[in-house]
Amino acid sequence: MRSLVPVHRRIFLVTGALLAGVLLFTRCFHEAPAENPLIVHPDGQRYAGDAACKSCHRAICDSFPSTAHYLTSRVAEKKYIKGSFAYGENEFVFDAHRKVVMEEQGDGLFQTAFEDGQRGESERFDIVMGSGKKGQTYLYWKDKELYQLPISYFTNRHSWANSPGFAADKPSFQRHIEVRCMECHMTFARRLSSYEYDPDRIIYGVSCERCHGPAGKHVEYQEQHPDERRGRFIVNPAALTRQQQLDVCALCHSGVMKSNSPAWSFLPGDTLSHFFLRNASHIDSVDLDVHANQYGLLTASKCFRTSATMTCSTCHNTHEKEKGDMAVYGRKCMSCHQPASHDFCRFTPPRGFSMEANCVNCHMPVRASKILTLQLSGQHGPAPEMVRSHLIAVYRDMTTIVTGKKQ
Numbered sequence: 001m002r003s004l005v006p007v008h009r010r011i012f013l014v015t016g017a018l019l020a021g022v023l024l025f026t027r028c029f030h031e032a033p034a035e036n037p038l039i040v041h042p043d044g045q046r047y048a049g050d051a052a053c054k055s056c057h058r059a060i061c062d063s064f065p066s067t068a069h070y071l072t073s074r075v076a077e078k079k080y081i082k083g084s085f086a087y088g089e090n091e092f093v094f095d096a097h098r099k100v101v102m103e104e105q106g107d108g109l110f111q112t113a114f115e116d117g118q119r120g121e122s123e124r125f126d127i128v129m130g131s132g133k134k135g136q137t138y139l140y141w142k143d144k145e146l147y148q149l150p151i152s153y154f155t156n157r158h159s160w161a162n163s164p165g166f167a168a169d170k171p172s173f174q175r176h177i178e179v180r181c182m183e184c185h186m187t188f189a190r191r192l193s194s195y196e197y198d199p200d201r202i203i204y205g206v207s208c209e210r211c212h213g214p215a216g217k218h219v220e221y222q223e224q225h226p227d228e229r230r231g232r233f234i235v236n237p238a239a240l241t242r243q244q245q246l247d248v249c250a251l252c253h254s255g256v257m258k259s260n261s262p263a264w265s266f267l268p269g270d271t272l273s274h275f276f277l278r279n280a281s282h283i284d285s286v287d288l289d290v291h292a293n294q295y296g297l298l299t300a301s302k303c304f305r306t307s308a309t310m311t312c313s314t315c316h317n318t319h320e321k322e323k324g325d326m327a328v329y330g331r332k333c334m335s336c337h338q339p340a341s342h343d344f345c346r347f348t349p350p351r352g353f354s355m356e357a358n359c360v361n362c363h364m365p366v367r368a369s370k371i372l373t374l375q376l377s378g379q380h381g382p383a384p385e386m387v388r389s390h391l392i393a394v395y396r397d398m399t400t401i402v403t404g405k406k407q
């Protein structure tokens with residue numbers, strides 16, 4: 001049902017001029033604010049911020065900033081914004097009268113509306129949402145309220161695009177950002193009212209303390225007890241029950257859920273079903289949409305249902321930017337499906353074909369999302385975004401596609 005599709009799932013339902021974009025990585029505009037030690041969860045636990053982990057967990061802290069989780073929300077700086085500010089590439093044109101120009105001005109980056117050549121409203125890029133792997137959208141502060149800027153960025157087409165769900169004929173600067181967007185894209189934000197937040201009490205990115213819980217007490221304890229070998233006052237998901245481990249990720253990777261608690265109430269180690277209602281019709285359905293519901297799809301797979309141990313961590317290490325090497329994933333499959341065993345693949349490969357490098361291509365194929373389609377102006381009809389299905393199964397149509405390419 002259309003109304004159940006959250007706004008950003010329609011991010012690519014955009015009318016956009018097709019502009020060639022280039023990624024610009026130049027100087028930063030303003031320094032990121034210093035980590036604030038006084039961010040406190042409503043339950044009283046103190047956050048420490050990622051910077052506080054580095055002295056003791058150096059390797060993880062060095063690799064983590066390149067991940068999509070870290071990058072998924074940042075204080076706006078040019079190096080994080082994928083769209084181009086270069087002359088000729090920095091406009092989104094609505095029609096002959098109206099356009100929005102992405103501008104650099106002395107102290108910042110702005111989206112400025114123009115009508116018949118007259119400057120209209122101009123607001124600053126304050127926050128970047130989205131690593132830019134698929135796309136980005138941008139927010140601005142008006143006092144303590146957060147609003148979405150009219151123009152987003154669509155990576156596949158290297159193009160600025162009208163923000164999802166916005167009117168197609170003129171720019172709007174009036175859209176508040178929903179708290180659930182923030183909850184899935186930020187570690188914590190102190191909420192003052194429906195759309196108001198304390199700008200000094202935000203932890204950007206899906207960062208350490210999103211998966212490990214507020215760590216103020218852990219840092220304090222470990223600093224005071226340098227000989228302590230065990231980590232205290234911190235959640236290690238590996239030590240939780242399987243369902244709790246899955247819930248750490250399912251908070252944001254099970255598509256649409258109905259919340260019955262204030263945002264950010266759920267912390268790692270809690271049971272997600274106490275905080276959200278899942279759509280029960282998702283269970284066992286091959287028709288589940290492949291977009292952003294990795295939890296629903298994985299848990300409907302025979303691998304998951306028959307094995308006692310499979311979690312997201314069986315295949316993913318969220319501390320690093322994963323390199324997309326399918327043979328690495330293939331080896332994870334083969335840790336359970338050993339070639340000599342009765343439950344190995346029944347498919348007989350052509351000579352010289354690497355099974356290991358292709359388990360995923362045949363059994364977790366990249367599929368077109370049914371809800372994530374993009375609409376571009378001109379002759380281009382709607383085209384779906386491609387996403388990796390987490391329903392591990394036999395897809396007979398993939399056999400020729402995969403072996404055909406590789407033979």
Ligand code: HEC
Nearest residue numbers: 048052053056208212215219222223229230231234235236
């Ligand atoms: C003063 C040193 C110190 C600081 C700072 C520190 N830790 Fe730790 N942490 C430790 C030690 C020691 C352990 C136990 C050994 C290990 O697992 O690495 C540990 C363990 C952990 C564990 C695993 C716990 C377990 O039960 O297995 C997690 C998760 C963790 N730390 C997260 C963090 C995060 C997140 C931060 C930053 C907010 C942080 N730590 C800051 C010293 C520190």
Ligand code: HEC
Nearest residue numbers: 007008129130131132133134135136137180181184252292
């Ligand atoms: C239920 C959690 C959830 C909510 C709510 C949510 N997102 Fe997302 N968002 C995700 C996940 C997970 C992805 C990664 C895409 C995927 O899994 O296909 C994503 C992807 C994105 C991307 C593309 C990032 C990239 O480059 O790949 C943008 C931009 C985005 N979201 C913005 C928003 C905005 C704006 C809102 C609110 C209107 C919002 N999201 C609401 C979880 C959420």
Ligand code: HEC
Nearest residue numbers: 050053057060061064069206207208211236237238313318
């Ligand atoms: C998206 C969730 C997520 C984020 C973000 C995250 N971790 Fe973890 N972390 C995990 C999971 C899951 C495990 C357990 C992995 C397993 O099952 O072995 C873990 C394990 C750990 C451990 C235990 C030792 C180890 O290496 O497995 C430490 C220490 C740790 N994390 C520190 C950090 C720090 C520091 C950061 C931020 C720089 C961070 N984590 C960010 C999910 C996360």
Ligand code: HEC
Nearest residue numbers: 068069072130131133183184185206248249251252312316
């Ligand atoms: C607070 C919400 C949140 C939590 C908790 C969370 N994720 Fe994510 N995850 C996201 C968002 C948002 C994205 C998309 C980031 C982007 O591209 O902007 C994402 C992206 C990913 C990606 C794609 C990375 C890439 O390079 O494209 C993987 C894999 C992933 N998450 C796995 C996990 C696992 C495993 C866990 C649990 C240990 C987890 N996530 C917990 C929100 C979350």
Ligand code: HEC
Nearest residue numbers: 302303306307309310332333336343359360363392393394
């Ligand atoms: C944690 C162990 C584990 C891992 C890892 C694992 N599987 Fe499985 N898988 C199973 C079990 C158990 C079954 C059920 C076997 C049976 O019916 O006897 C299964 C079933 C299957 C089936 C049959 C599905 C059906 O609907 O009939 C396929 C195909 C499959 N796995 C492929 C894979 C692939 C490809 C990977 C890697 C991407 C993988 N598995 C990873 C444990 C695992």
Ligand code: HEC
Nearest residue numbers: 249253294295298311312314315323324329360386387388
């Ligand atoms: C059996 C292995 C396996 C398990 C278990 C698994 N994944 Fe994945 N996941 C993959 C593979 C393979 C990819 C594709 C990686 C690539 O293309 O580089 C992927 C990609 C992703 C992406 C990026 C999606 C996209 O379309 O770009 C997200 C998000 C993700 N996984 C989240 C999760 C979450 C959350 C869980 C647990 C509910 C999970 N995964 C469990 C193998 C797995």
Ligand code: HEC
Nearest residue numbers: 333337343344345346347355356358359362394399402403
């Ligand atoms: C070229 C596509 C292709 C590749 C690559 C592939 N498979 Fe398969 N797999 C199939 C097909 C097709 C079937 C169904 C065969 C049949 O029933 O006749 C199957 C069946 C299976 C089954 C179900 C066996 C049963 O119990 O009936 C498992 C488990 C499996 N594959 C695992 C794997 C693993 C693990 C890999 C990587 C080492 C892999 N597959 C690589 C196409 C592929």
